[in-house]
Amino acid sequence: MSEILVDVKHLKKYFHISKNQILKAVDDISFTIEKGKTLGLVGESGCGKTTVGRTILRLYKPDGGKVIFKNQDIYALGKKGYRELTKQMQMIFQDPYASLNPRKTVGAIVGEGLDIHKLYQSKEERAKRIKELLALVGLNHEHSNRFPHEFSGGQRQRIGIARALSVNPEFIVCDEAISALDVSIQAQIINLLMKLQRELNLTYLFIAHDLSVVRYISDDVAVMYLGKIVEKSSSGELFKKPLHPYTKGLMAAVPLPDPINEKKRIHSILSGEVPSPINPPNGCRFYKRCQYRRDICLEKTPQLADTGNQHLVACHMVHAEQW
Ligand SMILES: Nc1ncnc2c1ncn2[C@@H]1O[C@H](COP(=O)(O)OP(=O)(O)OP(=O)(O)O)[C@@H](O)[C@H]1O
Numbered sequence: 001m002s003e004i005l006v007d008v009k010h011l012k013k014y015f016h017i018s019k020n021q022i023l024k025a026v027d028d029i030s031f032t033i034e035k036g037k038t039l040g041l042v043g044e045s046g047c048g049k050t051t052v053g054r055t056i057l058r059l060y061k062p063d064g065g066k067v068i069f070k071n072q073d074i075y076a077l078g079k080k081g082y083r084e085l086t087k088q089m090q091m092i093f094q095d096p097y098a099s100l101n102p103r104k105t106v107g108a109i110v111g112e113g114l115d116i117h118k119l120y121q122s123k124e125e126r127a128k129r130i131k132e133l134l135a136l137v138g139l140n141h142e143h144s145n146r147f148p149h150e151f152s153g154g155q156r157q158r159i160g161i162a163r164a165l166s167v168n169p170e171f172i173v174c175d176e177a178i179s180a181l182d183v184s185i186q187a188q189i190i191n192l193l194m195k196l197q198r199e200l201n202l203t204y205l206f207i208a209h210d211l212s213v214v215r216y217i218s219d220d221v222a223v224m225y226l227g228k229i230v231e232k233s234s235s236g237e238l239f240k241k242p243l244h245p246y247t248k249g250l251m252a253a254v255p256l257p258d259p260i261n262e263k264k265r266i267h268s269i270l271s272g273e274v275p276s277p278i279n280p281p282n283g284c285r286f287y288k289r290c291q292y293r294r295d296i297c298l299e300k301t302p303q304l305a306d307t308g309n310q311h312l313v314a315c316h317m318v319h320a321e322q323w
């Protein structure tokens with residue numbers, strides 16, 4: 001039986017930017033992630049991906065909804081429970097250079113979590129653990145006395161991963177963790193993350209703005225548009241049969257290795273600007289950019305509903321075709 005590790009229910013995070021302006025960064029989104037699996041979360045810049053990640057880690061207080069982690073409501077946890085949670089949930093960032101203290105050695109950076117949570121009995125045990133962590137991410141022990149600027153981008157990301165792993169987390173939010181790296185290095189880090197997932201039974205929320213990046217690592221993919229999930233399914237199904245016009249548009253930007261499918265695919269390039277998430281109108285948020293739009297899309301907000309095979313989509317036109 002699969003076990004649900006993260007259960008996000010109707011999560012909302014609004015930023016009150018002025019007296020009558022509410023920015024709905026995350027507006028009623030729900031998903032689950034099974035233990036040991038990866039959910040890819042994709043969408044254009046500003047659609048709310050990082051805000052989802054931060055709210056799930058309790059770095060933001062939500063304006064509605066719940067996050068159930070290992071069967072406990074994370075917002076209802078007391079001080080002690082929250083401290084425990086900060087060990088179990090970790091985050092890896094886009095820019096490892098900005099998130100690594102330049103004045104600390106790699107050993108000190110990786111050892112910080114061990115110190116905060118007192119995860120060793122002796123100095124020797126601490127040193128041994130740092131050595132193990134560096135080896136786990138493919139770095140040499142001798143690296144522990146060096147500083148972040150002495151490393152390449154990919155190696156710095158490995159340091160960030162070792163730091164996240166130091167406290168033995170079960171769940172990691174990878175927020176654009178490979179977006180700033182060269183393509184060849186991206187593949188190496190993805191392979192590393194997948195190896196670590198198998199070895200340590202980790203669960204990931206893998207955030208990226210590019211669909212091609214989430215494809216291989218994700219079991220399931222959720223596509224976000226302006227604070228809402230517009231489509232969600234297994235990764236295989238989504239790439240075979242994208243349904244939402246927005247997903248199709250994103251897909252058009254992804255090169256396909258197979259020339260036959262490349263010919264057949266819909267070249268619906270995304271046009272128009274992403275509307276503002278400040279005081280968003282009712283109806284479908286993709287309306288202005290959608291080539292299939294009808295009056296109903298302006299009047300009624302489409303709900304995320306199953307089209308069969310656990311392939312969920314929020315589009316009136318897709319559902320009208322199916323039913
Ligand atoms: N602390 C904040 N205060 C006010 N507005 C915010 C804050 N954080 C994010 N926002 C706004 O919320 C929306 C979602 O931002 P978020 O950073 O979650 O998007 P994103 O999908 O991660 O984008 P990117 O791909 O650029 O990282 C944006 O409109 C952003 O300007």
Ligand SMILES: [Mg+2]
Binds near residue numbers: 049050051175176
């Ligand atoms: Mg972001």
